[in-house]
Amino acid sequence: MSDDLLARHRAVLPNWVSPLYDEPIELVSGKGSRVTAADGRTYLDFFGGVLTTSIGYDIAEISDAVRAQIDTGIAHSSTLYLIRRQVELAEKIARLSGIPDAKVFLANSGTEANETALMLATQFRRSNQILAMRNSYHGRSFGALGVTGNRGWSASSLTPVNVSYLHSGDRLRGIFAGLSDAEYTARAVEDLREVLATTTSGDVACLIAEPIQGVGGFVAPPDGFFGALKEVLDEYGILWISDEVQTGWGRTGEHFWGYQAHDAVPDMLTFAKGIGNGYALGGVVARAEVMDCLSATSFNTFGGNPVSSAAGGAVLDYILDHDLQANAARVGAIIHEGLHRAAATLPVVGDVRGKGLMIAVEFVEPGTTRPNPAAALRVLEECKKNGLLVGKGGLYANVLRMGPPLTLTEAEAEEGLEILLAAIGSVR
Structure with missing residues (x-):
């Protein structure tokens, strides 16, 4: 998103309508599970406009x-x-x-x-x-x-x-x-x-x-x-x-x-x-x-x-x-299992939860259950930096939540998981 568009957004829209990220992006096109921003960068989308783009972008049957x-x-x-x-x-x-x-x-x-x-x-x-x-x-x-x-x-x-x-x-x-x-x-x-x-x-x-x-x-x-x-x-x-x-x-x-x-x-x-x-x-x-x-x-x-x-x-x-419920179970398991395996070695992770293609990671101060919203924000930004879009939530704003398209492939699940684990691992 250009500075001009961001400035125009802030001038004319309410303050409580706030874009995600320190440097918000404008999505201009999409295909399958990927979106492209105005600056030409392409991202794997694990949030789907808040779990809304349920079967991905540019689906011929819908169009x-x-x-x-x-x-x-x-x-x-x-x-x-x-x-x-x-x-x-x-x-x-x-x-x-x-x-x-x-x-x-x-x-x-x-x-x-x-x-x-x-x-x-x-x-x-x-x-x-x-x-x-x-x-x-x-x-x-x-x-x-x-x-x-x-x-x-x-x-x-x-x-x-x-x-x-x-x-x-x-x-x-x-x-x-x-x-x-x-x-x-x-x-x-x-x-x-x-x-x-x-x-x-x-x-x-x-x-x-x-x-x-x-x-x-x-x-x-x-x-x-x-x-x-x-x-x-x-x-x-x-x-x-x-x-x-x-x-x-x-x-x-x-x-x-x-x-x-x-x-x-x-x-x-x-x-x-x-x-x-x-x-x-x-x-x-x-x-x-x-x-x-x-x-x-x-x-x-x-x-x-x-x-x-x-x-x-x-x-x-x-x-x-296309039996996308079964795909959600199969592909979601790749991400859940990968996160659960890694969680034991990542003290900043307090919990991994969800079902199917509803996936959440809650961040805490290491060794405690105290919410760590700063860690969640850093991981969110690090994921974006490396080509993955995720969302944020939780009572204390310390949870990353993900709802990829139900059409997500196993290869895309592995790709997103790798980016996510690297981002979490970068936070101490």
């Missing part, structure tokens, strides 16, 4: 589907008219969701999807009481920030909902540190019962939770955790919303949806990011009685528009036709 729709001359109509591409995509997602009697509402983003899910839950249950997880992130709108359990992203204490927070899956530090999976789950269930008895009036609308916390640094509870919580939720009639904005579409490798690791089915799931592969697309899947509970008239101007729905349909077909 052809979008071009065919644009060539009709109808790029927009709103939901006041029938949209064939929208109905077709919703039918596919409903079938794949695992939710019985499913209906789908298509939106523009994960934020809008979560906002809609909260509106449905509070209307269905006639309560504005919400359960959410500590260290969570659900979007930047008023309601979504209200259920976000990370003060770094909480721009306001004002909120339309009354939230009680449960413990996240973080066992590197905190009161649940060092517990086994079974012990952690048992204590979390006890905590849920205590929260319901003490900080709520009982008629809670829903629990909203990410199966793997995205912005929170890919922190995850044990498999089966949310199933154990849902047994308690069901006693009270409380709905469970699974925020699949980052975990959906086979990214974890083990399952198509993150919730499927927990032996229970949510009442609603929200999605976005990867389904559009760069086109604005998100949505909610819910049981019909929940989805249809709104009594007011509503519509969506841009959500599920013909172009985005055409892209989403092509993306979903590509993921299924």
